[in-house]
Amino acid sequence: MESSKVIHAFYNDDELVLDAVKAVKAEGHHIEEVFCPFPVHGLDKAMGLAPTRLAITAFFYGITGLSFAIWMTNYMMIQDWPQDIGGKPNFSWFTNMPAFVPIMFELTVFFAAHLMVITFYMRSRIWPFKEAENPDPRTTDDHFLMEIPVHNNEAEITALLAKTGAVEINVVDKH
């Protein structure tokens, strides 16, 4: 049966945890997760995490907002109910376009910003009433927690972690 035991190694320094991640990776062990109180630069690369694509989604959301603004101003001001407002030309959308630039800009930003943040919340599974999943409350204060699954090699991993400066090492059953 697959073991559900994991090792929780605590570190209290960002530089140490980064070195430790590199050391554990070099030994060929899988790191399930690292919980951090603040972002550590280079940690995602050291862990082998793929770069995030959120910025790319923001670009497409922005294009969507821009297209929506163009469609909306054209439908409302040119197609559905054209009016003579201060003599501004309304024969075609393009002749009236300069007056719509602010709307096009604002809706681009509105769509890009909000939809990107919503995507972030969904992907990272954070929303109101969501239960927190960090295994130890110290990980939002000043401790870093590295979670490593074990397959009957506890002693080996523990020794390695101790050498990298872990301040506390626990073997726990993961539910």
Add this chain to the structure above:
Amino acid sequence: MSHYEAPIREPLVLGDKSYHDITEDIAKPIEGAANKNWYIAFYISLAAMLWGFGCIFYTVGTGIGVWGLNKNIGWAWDITNFVWWVGIGHAGTLISAVLLLFRQKWRMAINRSAEAMTIFAVFQAGLFPIIHMGRPWNGYWVLPMPNQFGSLWVNFNSPLLWDVFAISTYLSVSLVFWWTGLLPDFAMIRDRAVKPFQKKIYALLSFGWSGRAKDWQRFEEVSLVLAGLATPLVLSVHTIVSMDFATSINPGWHSTIFPPYFVAGAIFSGFAMVQTLLGIMRKVTNLEDYITRMHIEYMNIVIILTGGIVAVAYATEFFIAWYTGSPYENYTYLSVGAATGPYAWAFWSLIIFNIITPQLLWIKKFRRSFIITFIISIAINIGMWFERFDIIAIVLSKGHLPSTWWRFEPTFVDVGIFVGTIGFFFVLFLLYARTFPVIAQAEVKTILKSSGEFYKKRREQGIPTKPAINVVNVAGTSDKSNKE
């Protein structure tokens, strides 16, 4: 991690702080009890707010005839207050977005409070156009939606409608930017809360933030992209507000320099308000180690720069008004006519508070003095209010025909609503200061090693920032079968 920082730079975090000390310092104002001064300030603000609400109800119940408007001056205090509050709301997102793009680390101590101020100020700003509608329950008419009037749509040619889109985008994006940054800090409060109710509240506010490496990677990316989106947004908002005036054909308003000049003025007044608030907050919340003299000085430098842009704009407006030779231009808000006419007091208030007083900040000693900074920031707040009042009331008080020469005199309702919004603003800010982590502690922790006083000193002595490894006894590791 700790990027290299020149030793000559002053530290951004004073004292021998560890990561845990930062947690303690930021959590203290939330976990402790409010002192007497807080309650005094809160009740005064609350009274002002209630008075303002009374004036709003009176206005809505009776009609906007209770204001000091007349046939010629159709908007005065309300639009002045609107522009003033929107301007104040510019510093927050500028600090968190523009300074993030420029990698200015000193923003981290002040961005949270500046953004809170932004959001609360934009609330106040939004009140004025809604009240001025006279029938605020019809306020949804500004939204482009199908309706019962023969699908007559809103007018996208109008700068007032651009304002609706600009202000609501600005408010909602600022709010989301602020809240996303707050998640790790709420999680920190949640994880150390001892009272069950408090734990529940902060668990809800933190959206279950757990701080996984992947979450942080996304968090940083989202912050960067939001900063990129918010930077042009900040500049667009006051540009569009200025177009309320600049696209009209009134002498004094019909001016192509309005957009950049309004944006500079907004940043100028926004930073002044941040100085006013943080000057007090750093003392009452004991955060002097984080909001240091250097932070105050840096903000003062931004004030000198933007104040200089505003002064040049004033000079340009004054010169061009005179150079046209047009008699109509001789009663715009920056002209000989304004300086000597019945509104001379408002004209000279503008010049003294907005142009002359801030020049004191060229002197380094003043720039680094908390008290002088505080006094100058109040002067700028007053000066910037007069700028908007002058632009609106003076320009409207003399039309092209003598029959349109009217003056504006505010009633107690005008004053009452304005005072009420100041009260409302401070009520929100005081509540915020007691319940929110007022400094972005997760961000400050990332710069502790590069910019903290303790680590800077150690580096000077040649001690590495990385602590020596203290190998724990492997035999002593605990074997716990239950998850804690």
